[in-house]
Amino acid sequence: ATPISITTAAGRGAQAGVLVKDAEALERMAAVDTLIVDKTGTLTEGKPKLTDVVALGELGEDAVLSVAAALERGSEHPLAEAILEGGVARGVDKQNAEGFEAVTGKGVTGTVAGRKTALGNAALMADLGVDALNAESAADALRTDGKTVMFVAVNDELAGLVAVADPIKASTEGAIADLHRQGLRIIMATGDDERTAQAVASKLGIDEVRAGILPAGKKALVDELHAAGASVAMAGDGVNDAPALAAANVGIAMGTGADVAVESAGITLLGGDLTGIVRARTLALATIRNIK
Numbered sequence: 001a002t003p004i005s006i007t008t009a010a011g012r013g014a015q016a017g018v019l020v021k022d023a024e025a026l027e028r029m030a031a032v033d034t035l036i037v038d039k040t041g042t043l044t045e046g047k048p049k050l051t052d053v054v055a056l057g058e059l060g061e062d063a064v065l066s067v068a069a070a071l072e073r074g075s076e077h078p079l080a081e082a083i084l085e086g087g088v089a090r091g092v093d094k095q096n097a098e099g100f101e102a103v104t105g106k107g108v109t110g111t112v113a114g115r116k117t118a119l120g121n122a123a124l125m126a127d128l129g130v131d132a133l134n135a136e137s138a139a140d141a142l143r144t145d146g147k148t149v150m151f152v153a154v155n156d157e158l159a160g161l162v163a164v165a166d167p168i169k170a171s172t173e174g175a176i177a178d179l180h181r182q183g184l185r186i187i188m189a190t191g192d193d194e195r196t197a198q199a200v201a202s203k204l205g206i207d208e209v210r211a212g213i214l215p216a217g218k219k220a221l222v223d224e225l226h227a228a229g230a231s232v233a234m235a236g237d238g239v240n241d242a243p244a245l246a247a248a249n250v251g252i253a254m255g256t257g258a259d260v261a262v263e264s265a266g267i268t269l270l271g272g273d274l275t276g277i278v279r280a281r282t283l284a285l286a287t288i289r290n291i292k
């Protein structure tokens with residue numbers, strides 16, 4: 001590798017919002033055949049909006065949403081904002097939660113008005129021993145629309161569902177087509193439900209979906225792909241993504257990401273969307289061509 005073309009590439013990259021750690025990172029980016037991307041905030045806006053509230057027990061819709069909002073007041077998850085804003089928009093009673101706890105990749109729990117409550121995915125309900133079976137068909141209808149469904153439990157009984165939709169970014173579809181033209185197989189990794197993830201993936205022509213992945217599972221996915229002979233670029237934005245970014249052939253820290261993600265990455269993008277990955281790959285391929 002001639003240092004001059006790498007330096008030129010680094011300069012050109014910086015202008016395009018692509019920061020490259022070293023020459024090797026760019027060379028490895030040209031050589032990868034598989035790209036793992038997150039759904040929320042990468043493919044989608046990352047700003048979900050409340051779309052549905054379903055009452056399934058003794059509480060009415062507004063009361064179900066009121067419990068959900070009380071639990072989310074202590075959470076920093078993007079889903080929390082959607083539910084809080086939805087509660088304000090629908091003017092539901094404002095309640096507080098005591099003993100709030102976030103369960104990573106699953107949801108939140110706490111006590112509201114003296115009652116044990118929980119909000120989260122099917123895995124959280126299973127952990128708590130809440131029977132959510134009779135809500136499955138209602139939940140699936142919402143998921144088939146690409147919505148994320150959360151179950152609300154009160155005193156270990158299912159009280160209802162809330163659903164949010166996170167719009168796909170305007171730039172995503174074109175970027176996926178570009179990445180396919182650049183020869184990449186694209187895998188969506190998400191903590192979201194399988195059906196919701198599939199609905200979004202099939203709209204976009206994503207090659208493969210890994211749903212229900214806990215943050216730690218992303219590194220296991222990278223390891224699994226390596227064992228199958230793939231050369232992997234992994235894009236992520238959070239503290240939880242650092243092990244997977246470090247394990248990948250190229251870790252790509254996305255935009256507004258945590259510092260620890262940037263430290264583990266070979267490439268850092270200043271924007272949070274897929275077009276940055278297209279630019280990084282274009283730059284890598286052009287640089288390798290110049291060197292050879």
Ligand code: ADP
Nearest residue numbers: 040075077079105106107119120121190191192
């Ligand atoms: P993503 O891969 O989209 O970032 P997460 O791993 O953060 O998703 O969460 C996976 C799933 O766990 C969510 O789709 C949701 O069902 C549930 N969940 C996680 N955090 C919360 C929360 N604060 N409130 C409600 N549900 C949550």
Ligand code: MG
Nearest residue numbers: 038040191238
């Ligand atoms: Mg996430």
